[in-house]
Amino acid sequence: MKGLKFFFFQMKRNPLSIAGLVLIVIFTIIAVFAPLIAPTPEGQFNAYMIPRDGYGSTPKPPSDEHIFGTTEGQYDIFYGVIWGTRTAFQIGLIVMGAVLLIGIFLGSIAGYFGGIVDEIIMRITDVFMAFPPLILAMAVTIALGQGIQSVMTAIIIVMWPSYARVIRGDILAIREEDYVEASRSVGSSHLRVILRHVLPNSIYPIFIMASLDIGAVVLMAAGLSFLGLGVPEGYADWGQMISFARNWIVGTPSNTFAYWHTVWIPGLFIFFFVMGWNLLGDSLRDILDPRLARR
């Protein structure tokens, strides 16, 4: 409890972390209340598909009916970005959750038992870490077939090795501590030692890393969608909405910025979402890990 109070005290001292927290809270509200903010039209089966107003290709500027205008193919931008917030949270949180689970599980096994088990798991991480992340994610997405699940699986496959490594490294150090030996000597099982003594002492750096990486996960997923490898067409996803805009950057002869809304609105949503997580992760790191504190 005292720790929590100190935590909030520290948060309050740094205006940047407040900004990050505020951004994430706003996005959380948008995601939770998406059905109220942008109601799904009657008779639409899947709420995540953006409603279209006709099939013309030229985007329409903001109007009363479409407050952020429409993008290529007459997809409603307002609906897209609001429901896209949900997609972003889903991708970020599910991917991070899975990465943490796999990373912690394999990392702690490798670090705690060492020897041949360690060797095998670490050589497997080597294989995954031998490729530039986005390239590997692209290859895996294609192998699994297009779709949001494939994108998430691909990013999980790309990210878990670095987590497993960090966990392993921390556990290697903690394994030698006296309290671990003490616990073993009174007859605790390996599982108990890992769960009660080793993990609680080595897990903080991982959570900091995770909060810093959620932004990166969302960026990578958006990048894949932008390249046309992510969600099916019309799915509420920021990256895809920007790819709809790529033919409309030049505008009309009389107004060069005629279609600014198709590029800027989804872009700013991604930007602020990622920035929120980065600011939050940065301040979490300063507060929770004094070793890494910003000087």
Place this chain on the structure above:
Amino acid sequence: MVFVTDPRQLANIEEIIELYGLNAPLWQQYFTWINEVFHGNLGWTQVVGMSVTDAINNFLPATLELAIFATPLIIFGGIWLGTKAAANKDRLIDHATRAGAIAGWSLPTFWLGLVLLMIFYGFFTGLFPPERLSTEMNVIVNSATFHRYTGLNFLDGILNGEWGVTFDSLRHMVLPVLTLSVVNIAFIMRLMRSSMLESLGKGYILTARAKGLSERVVINKHARRNAMIPVLTVSGYLFAAIVNGVVIVESIFNYKGLGWWAWRTAINLDISAVLGFALFNGVLFVLTNLVVDLLYARFDPRVRLGGGV
């Protein structure tokens, strides 16, 4: 090497299955593949209609051109900004660069590219256009008298005395290089700043200052040289970041290099090409990391290969 390039060849499908051993057990097919890969055969890419190795050879110079300009910009830009920020800690310049770094780090590359195009191609009509060369220059480059020495347009332009080509290719590279650099400069800058601050807190800095050395010498020589080691450590990562960025940047600017090709193959499910590209990058990535490790031992006398901790 035999490739199936046309559906009409599938008339003798049994023969082809036999020829490529597609009815063999998986592990055997896998070893056939590995064997072919080691003999330099990565398969056929349908998108550009050539073998994968040829495609890599063809598209590499364009990407190399981008990397040649982006890498120094990222490294020196990042080091310079990081040093500036650390030397002026908690002053306006520090806050500004830090805010800029967090913003830059959060920017989606693909969005930044489109916004830059919107301004420098749309608003200032045609100032910095997409693609690699304009149509007229393409004609010159593809003419019989133009000798391709390196495949790098700006260099070949100089070597052939065609300054128009050099100028045109540089003009086309401004936006892709900028897009590629911004995010990574932010990354190097943050790293450099914190490592600079650590280095400035060391005893030898106090000694240097006590000797009466000017602040410029203290920062540029004593502090910065030591602070640059972490930047060297991440240059392997930087390579990966540039390759990642190249795929997105080249697809935005329709700049026909390796990244553009990888993107086309990916959305057209050109599996052997995607595999080949990933493998090529994997090998390069591992080699880069090896070089970085060797450089590390060269520059940091505390690191001795083969020694203990």
